[in-house]
Amino acid sequence: MSATAQSESLRQWLESDAPQSRRQAVYGNVWRGFLAFVKNPAALAGLIIIGFLIFVAAAAPLLSFGHSPYEQDLTHRLAAPNVTHWFGTDELGRDIFSRVVYGARVTLTIVFLVSVVVAPIGLAVGTLAGFLGGAVDVVLMRITDIFLAFPRLVLALAFAAALGPGIENAVIAISLTAWPPYARIARAETATIAKSDFISAVTLQGASTARILLKHIVPLCLSSVIVRLTLDMAGIILTAAGLGFLGLGAQPPTAEWGAMVSAGREVILDQWWVATVPGIAIFIVSLGFNLLGDGLRDVFDPKSSS
Amino acid sequence: MAVAVPTPPDGSKLEEGQATQFSTLSPGQRAAGTFKRFGLFLATLVITFVGLTAITFFIGRFIPVDPVLAVVGDHANHDVYEKTRLAMGLDRSIPVQYLLYLKKVLSGDLGESVMTSKPVLSDLLAFFPATFELATLATIIGVLVGVPVGVWAGASKGRWPDHLVRVIGLFGYSTPVFWMGLVALFIFYGKLGWVGGTGRLDVGYDDIVSPVTGVLLIDSAMQGQWEIFRNALSHLILPGLILAYFSLAYIARMTRSFMIEQLSQEYVTAALVKGRSFWGAVWHHAFPNIMVPLITVIGLSYASLLEGAVLTETVFAWPGLGRYITQSLFNADMNAVLGGTLVVGAVFIGINAFSDFLYKVVDPRLRNS
Numbered sequence: 001m002s003a004t005a006q007s008e009s010l011r012q013w014l015e016s017d018a019p020q021s022r023r024q025a026v027y028g029n030v031w032r033g034f035l036a037f038v039k040n041p042a043a044l045a046g047l048i049i050i051g052f053l054i055f056v057a058a059a060a061p062l063l064s065f066g067h068s069p070y071e072q073d074l075t076h077r078l079a080a081p082n083v084t085h086w087f088g089t090d091e092l093g094r095d096i097f098s099r100v101v102y103g104a105r106v107t108l109t110i111v112f113l114v115s116v117v118v119a120p121i122g123l124a125v126g127t128l129a130g131f132l133g134g135a136v137d138v139v140l141m142r143i144t145d146i147f148l149a150f151p152r153l154v155l156a157l158a159f160a161a162a163l164g165p166g167i168e169n170a171v172i173a174i175s176l177t178a179w180p181p182y183a184r185i186a187r188a189e190t191a192t193i194a195k196s197d198f199i200s201a202v203t204l205q206g207a208s209t210a211r212i213l214l215k216h217i218v219p220l221c222l223s224s225v226i227v228r229l230t231l232d233m234a235g236i237i238l239t240a241a242g243l244g245f246l247g248l249g250a251q252p253p254t255a256e257w258g259a260m261v262s263a264g265r266e267v268i269l270d271q272w273w274v275a276t277v278p279g280i281a282i283f284i285v286s287l288g289f290n291l292l293g294d295g296l297r298d299v300f301d302p303k304s305s306s
Numbered sequence: 307m308a309v310a311v312p313t314p315p316d317g318s319k320l321e322e323g324q325a326t327q328f329s330t331l332s333p334g335q336r337a338a339g340t341f342k343r344f345g346l347f348l349a350t351l352v353i354t355f356v357g358l359t360a361i362t363f364f365i366g367r368f369i370p371v372d373p374v375l376a377v378v379g380d381h382a383n384h385d386v387y388e389k390t391r392l393a394m395g396l397d398r399s400i401p402v403q404y405l406l407y408l409k410k411v412l413s414g415d416l417g418e419s420v421m422t423s424k425p426v427l428s429d430l431l432a433f434f435p436a437t438f439e440l441a442t443l444a445t446i447i448g449v450l451v452g453v454p455v456g457v458w459a460g461a462s463k464g465r466w467p468d469h470l471v472r473v474i475g476l477f478g479y480s481t482p483v484f485w486m487g488l489v490a491l492f493i494f495y496g497k498l499g500w501v502g503g504t505g506r507l508d509v510g511y512d513d514i515v516s517p518v519t520g521v522l523l524i525d526s527a528m529q530g531q532w533e534i535f536r537n538a539l540s541h542l543i544l545p546g547l548i549l550a551y552f553s554l555a556y557i558a559r560m561t562r563s564f565m566i567e568q569l570s571q572e573y574v575t576a577a578l579v580k581g582r583s584f585w586g587a588v589w590h591h592a593f594p595n596i597m598v599p600l601i602t603v604i605g606l607s608y609a610s611l612l613e614g615a616v617l618t619e620t621v622f623a624w625p626g627l628g629r630y631i632t633q634s635l636f637n638a639d640m641n642a643v644l645g646g647t648l649v650v651g652a653v654f655i656g657i658n659a660f661s662d663f664l665y666k667v668v669d670p671r672l673r674n675s
Contacts, residue, residue: 146357151613269496279485286480
């Protein structure tokens with residue numbers, strides 16, 4: 001069989017209306033989602049930006065071309081962008097380009113850590129409330145509503161101030177204020193799923209609550225949670241950068257974009273590049289997550305696309 | 307924002323195209339419904355506020371800073387330390403300590419600021435007008451520009467005004483506000499010299515206008531100090547416009563989606579078929595129906611500006627609540643930080659809950675449900 005014929009039959013297998021196996025159904029779904037996603041140029045641009053961010057973070061030592069993000073050179077401080085220092089140097093003579101490149105690692109770390117903290121908390125609270133109902137539901141959702149009503153930045157600020165500055169504490173501070181929407185989503189999904197026949201079937205077979213939640217309900221809530229997480233990620237990055245800007249995020253000499261903007265604040269009128277360049281990096285990455293999130297929402301949840 | 311489909315009192319589902327029955331309840335019953343809703347609103351508000359105090363208490367109680375040492379200083383001897391500790395009630399159980407804290411907060415006692423050595427509450431009152439001035443100007447611009455742009459975008463779905471609103475929104479949701487402030491300061495103050503720099507006034511103008519309302523534009527106008535009025539405006543305009551952009555992005559996007567929802571309704575088609583011009587139908591038929599949800603959106607946007615002002619105020623050295631909180635942070639002045647958090651949080655919660663309540667009371671479809 002020729003290569004084209006082979007890919008043609010693979011395509012038919014994926015796009016089949018009557019999948020023969022569970023595996024074929026799953027792959028078919030993924031394939032259709034992928035097709036819808038690729039048709040959306042904005043979403044694709046978002047995906048490329050995030051892919052690029054991951055690449056830059058992974059290849060940071062190579063991409064900084066011999067410059068260290070921490071090496072100070074006080075004779076060349078605040079140099080304008082030139083051939084050796086593409087984005088110029090900061091107040092300690094450090095190469096801004098390599099600091100921006102290494103900053104991608106910090107941003108990715110924050111994104112990753114907030115996701116692994118927020119999603120499980122939201123899923124646990126939401127699925128328990130939705131599945132158990134009754135008093136548990138009322139109490140858990142009331143707590144969620146209280147947290148939802150709080151001003152997020154100010155509260156994150158107070159938490160970060162109390163816990164002390166640092167990336168881990170910034171992540172905790174952001175997560176403490178970011179989980180409520182996930183609990184709400186998970187609860188709404190669970191409430192519908194719990195009424196399905198297949199849940200009654202596994203209940204009759206004697207499955208425990210934990211098993212039903214973990215094996216049957218959580219996997220079905222996951223896609224909504226991931227879409228929402230992508231949509232929120234820009235806000236999380238901006239909050240983290242804001243904390244960094246106020247000196248409550250990553251501590252010197254870590255190359256964190258928000259803190260780098262803050263360092264350039266004093267010299268903004270004369271050496272504009274010190275504050276401007278890291279800010280553009282924050283903007284591009286936030287834009288990437290926003291585009292990707294919008295696209296994912298349109299693919300996975302056509303109802304809510306406006 | 308999803309609006310619940312109204313259901314007649316007998317529980318039957320409304321058929322498509324069937325007229326919605328609004329007034330099946332007597333005026334007395336409706337007043338009772340509004341009253342009940344108001345009670346619910348107050349109860350929600352109280353519970354949320356108690357939750358907020360619980361969190362500020364928790365933060366204040368478990369920070370690594372010893373609260374006694376913060377009062378007596380490092381060099382106090384053991385007796386003084388113990389006395390102060392007992393006087394502060396730190397030997398009591400945590401719930402009792404929380405109740406004592408709540409009692410203090412409710413009587414307006416937020417402790418004393420280490421930085422200014424004044425009561426935190428009077429500090430906050432002194433700093434509030436600057437934030438109020440900034441957030442109000444931003445919201446006014448946001449509404450004046452955002453609503454027409456949003457209506458325009460919603461009425462031209464899929465064409466360029468629609469894409470424009472989407473791009474404005476994307477930029478708004480992706481730009482770090484503190485960075486935008488710095489860049490604007492660099493361009494419009496540093497390079498072009500169009501506006502005043504940081505702070506509320508140039509140095510020479512300080513303390514000429516006696517504070518009446520604390521809002522400089524009003525005070526200087528009342529006292530006929532037009533030079534100061536102009537100077538204050540030139541300082542206000544840049545941070546005001548930057549915050550206004552974020553408010554505008556949100557308001558325009560929400561207006562757009564409300565508008566699209568209304569324009570797809572049959573009453574709009576009916577008006578068009580009867581010969582109403584398109585823009586006539588947009589402004590005279592659809593627009594009045596989006597005004598209620600818009601009030602809520604404007605309320606939410608105003609509340610988030612009060613909070614969003616924290617970073618902008620820091621960049622522009624604007625002496626408002628946000629800067630007060632961040633300055634206190636740097637001085638490890640926890641009373642001031644927590645007091646500020648509490649007050650900003652309470653105002654935020656209050657405005658949000660009130661807009662939500664207003665929405666439910668004013669919208670006749672939700673009133674009877």
